[in-house]
């Protein structure tokens with residue numbers, strides 16, 4: 449299926465695929481790795497190379513736009529009628545640094561707090577996920593739809609853990625154990641952008657995580673929502689990319705998963 453995307457989306461696609469080529473070339477080679485705040489929160493020279501390329505590329509097309517990018521931060525106070533690009537140049541840095549081929553580039557364009565388009569590119573499998581508000585979402589040009597799984601006991605879920613896991617925020621360890629104990633398979637891929645896209649294309653039925661950043665989720669949330677998915681906070685209230693908890697599902701399993709997440713939170717909170 450061919451969709452006519454806007455100039456913004458076309459720019460995001462080109463930036464993400466070219467940045468993906470940079471990552472693909474660097475993957476498995478020797479490169480500099482250093483630590484950011486928090487143990488095991490790594491940054492490689494390819495995070496920086498990818499981000500510099502993306503920023504230069506978008507600026508060459510849209511010189512007046514603003515940026516919120518993981519490695520260089522916010523490019524100034526956003527004028528209210530101007531686009532802000534939200535960029536994760538390498539989502540899954542820990543995997544990349546250890547030679548695990550699960551990582552992606554994530555680029556979204558936002559206006560007035562709303563995401564207009566989102567692109568996630570996985571360079572090793574050459575999978576390009578694209579969504580534009582109101583136009584559906586696609587992987588390599590094929591329309592995406594969430595799974596139709598409605599029984600939580602046979603569902604397939606994905607999650608992630610924050611870098612400050614040592615303080616066990618939101619009782620995420622107990623929640624994980626509780627779900628796994630019910631026999632529900634839960635994966636931990638290490639790229640939140642991919643987690644969201646994999647729910648969008650029905651590979652997973654649901655995803656939950658805490659303490660993510662806007663650049664981890666901005667593109668993936670639009671891709672999932674355009675594929676018919678549902679995204680809220682753990683308590684099922686409205687979600688924004690600046691929120692602390694995210695529950696993203698095929699819609700059918702949303703309430704049952706939310707119940708487990710909240711029941712755990714309450715249980716451990718009351719034991720404090």
Ligand code: IPD
Pocket residue numbers: 536538539540541542608609610611637638639640641657659660664
């Ligand atoms: C990380 C990944 C991971 C999530 C972490 C993120 P990074 O992003 O999305 O899946 O669990 O919380 O920080 O650091 O590889 O860009």
Ligand code: CA
Pocket residue numbers: 536538539540640663664
């Ligand atoms: Ca990230």
Ligand code: CA
Pocket residue numbers: 495518536537538539540541
């Ligand atoms: Ca990153």
